[in-house]
Amino acid sequence: MQKNKQKQNELFNPVVLVTLGIALVAIAIIMVTTQTDSNNALTASGLTNQIIVAFVTGITTGGLSCLAVQGGLLASSLAHQVEQDYAVQSTNRKKIKEKTKFNSTLPITLFLFAKLIAYTLLGALLGWLGSYFTFSPTSRAILMIAIAIFMIGNALRMFNVHPIFRYFSIEPPKFITRYIRKTAKGTDTATPLFLGALTVFIPCGVTQAMMATALGTGSITMGAALMFAFTLGTSPVFFIIAYLTTELGVRLEKFFMRFVAVVILILGFVTLEGGLNLIGSPYSLQNLTRNWSSPSTNSSPEIVSAQQPTLEDEITLYVQNQGYFPETLKAPAGKNLKLNLVTDGVFSCALAFLIPDLDYYQMLPPVGTVQVDVPAQEAGTELYFTCSMGMYTGQIVFE
Amino acid sequence: MIKKIFRVEDMHCSNCALKLESLEEILEGVKEINASYHKLEMVVEYDENKLTEVEIVRAVKKKGYTAALA
Numbered sequence: 001m002q003k004n005k006q007k008q009n010e011l012f013n014p015v016v017l018v019t020l021g022i023a024l025v026a027i028a029i030i031m032v033t034t035q036t037d038s039n040n041a042l043t044a045s046g047l048t049n050q051i052i053v054a055f056v057t058g059i060t061t062g063g064l065s066c067l068a069v070q071g072g073l074l075a076s077s078l079a080h081q082v083e084q085d086y087a088v089q090s091t092n093r094k095k096i097k098e099k100t101k102f103n104s105t106l107p108i109t110l111f112l113f114a115k116l117i118a119y120t121l122l123g124a125l126l127g128w129l130g131s132y133f134t135f136s137p138t139s140r141a142i143l144m145i146a147i148a149i150f151m152i153g154n155a156l157r158m159f160n161v162h163p164i165f166r167y168f169s170i171e172p173p174k175f176i177t178r179y180i181r182k183t184a185k186g187t188d189t190a191t192p193l194f195l196g197a198l199t200v201f202i203p204c205g206v207t208q209a210m211m212a213t214a215l216g217t218g219s220i221t222m223g224a225a226l227m228f229a230f231t232l233g234t235s236p237v238f239f240i241i242a243y244l245t246t247e248l249g250v251r252l253e254k255f256f257m258r259f260v261a262v263v264i265l266i267l268g269f270v271t272l273e274g275g276l277n278l279i280g281s282p283y284s285l286q287n288l289t290r291n292w293s294s295p296s297t298n299s300s301p302e303i304v305s306a307q308q309p310t311l312e313d314e315i316t317l318y319v320q321n322q323g324y325f326p327e328t329l330k331a332p333a334g335k336n337l338k339l340n341l342v343t344d345g346v347f348s349c350a351l352a353f354l355i356p357d358l359d360y361y362q363m364l365p366p367v368g369t370v371q372v373d374v375p376a377q378e379a380g381t382e383l384y385f386t387c388s389m390g391m392y393t394g395q396i397v398f399e
Numbered sequence: 400m401i402k403k404i405f406r407v408e409d410m411h412c413s414n415c416a417l418k419l420e421s422l423e424e425i426l427e428g429v430k431e432i433n434a435s436y437h438k439l440e441m442v443v444e445y446d447e448n449k450l451t452e453v454e455i456v457r458a459v460k461k462k463g464y465t466a467a468l469a
Contacts, residue, residue: 158411158412160411163439166436166437166439169412169413169436171413171416171435171436171437174420174433178420178423
């Protein structure tokens with residue numbers, strides 16, 4: 001009997017679980033890379049890419065972020081089993097020297113399974129709703145900045161920087177936790193299943209961003225597939241950390257919380273950067289540091305050599321999978337201009353081109369040229385452009 | 400029934416509040432526990448004939464936290 005238990009513990013060895021998690025991330029990254037390199041039709045690869053990116057987002061960031069917000073619900077589902085052990089000890093009134101161990105694998109698995117089903121259904125609902133309305137780049141930027149503030153606040157809370165940051169922690173409403181504890185009492189499977197499904201009411205920052213993406217798909221199937229991939233991606237990280245924290249005790253939990261805090265802090269700043277780029281803010285890190293780098297690093301060498309001379313009132317920007325080249329375009333002030341956006345075999349999010357100050361948004365074709373009318377600007381004006389994720393950026397400087 | 404507030408300084412997330420509230424089902428004589436991570440405290444409403452402050456503090460200790468009367 002004891003041998004069996006030992007064997008079970010070996011099966012869920014933390015080292016094996018972490019290695020499995022890392023292997024999954026590697027597979028996902030390889031899948032994304034090969035997908036980007038292939039020259040499949042945009043529609044098919046675009047949809048597959050979105051699903052793979054959702055999965056990678058889940059496995060890399062979503063799991064940690066979700067755990068910070070939804071950990072409470074998982075803890076309360078695990079608490080039921082701990083309470084039973086505690087109750088037995090109290091009733092017997094015996095001093096048990098060794099701590100009673102319980103297997104947290106089943107409740108965590110049930111919790112994650114219910115979560116996966118609930119979020120897939122939510123994705124379908126959002127996709128259906130998305131067919132009626134869409135997020136504008138500005139509202140997406142506001143959402144991203146709000147998410148970033150939430151993430152940074154949560155990281156600072158975990159570092160115990162100031163008591164005020166404790167308010168960034170979302171506490172599930174008392175009536176929900178109380179109701180669940182009372183109704184699910186006595187059934188070992190109902191509690192984690194019910195609580196897992198309940199996580200849809202307290203989505204974490206990254207999940208909310210993914211929900212916005214699902215909304216943007218405007219399709220029931222695509223919305224469901226996106227949320228399924230994302231939630232599936234969050235599961236290994238969620239499982240590993242939840243398992244480790246429940247099995248390895250408070251000391252390691254604190255270590256993991258610090259690790260999670262560092263990751264969330266970094267992600268928070270990355271999200272903030274994306275949000276600032278989306279509203280065309282000159283204070284994003286990319287826009288602040290662009291001018292510090294030498295002009296030669298701003299443009300791709302092949303692009304510079306291939307650049308064709310354009311008319312006096314035309315400027316050309318080359319859109320590539322890795323971003324926009326040159327990153328800084330010089331343009332004459334005081335006259336209306338035409339901006340040529342040239343693409344040739346581009347499949348990355350650089351295709352979703354945005355000039356926030358002109359309120360211009362265009363999904364570019366993978367191959368071709370799109371012309372944008374840029375009204376006359378005063379000398380010294382800097383017009384920022386970005387992709388719709390706020391990842392790739394650049395500027396037009398009028399002089 | 401009596402209502403007392405306990406400071407629990409070592410709560411470090413909302414999970415802790417949930418864990419403390421689950422004492423409701425373990426401790427005999429407790430009517431309600433409202434724990435708040437934001438305030439680092441738990442409000443316990445209990446029957447003083449069935450339960451004492453010391454027993455509450457001891458139960459909290461078993462959950463891994465340190466409670467003290469506010």
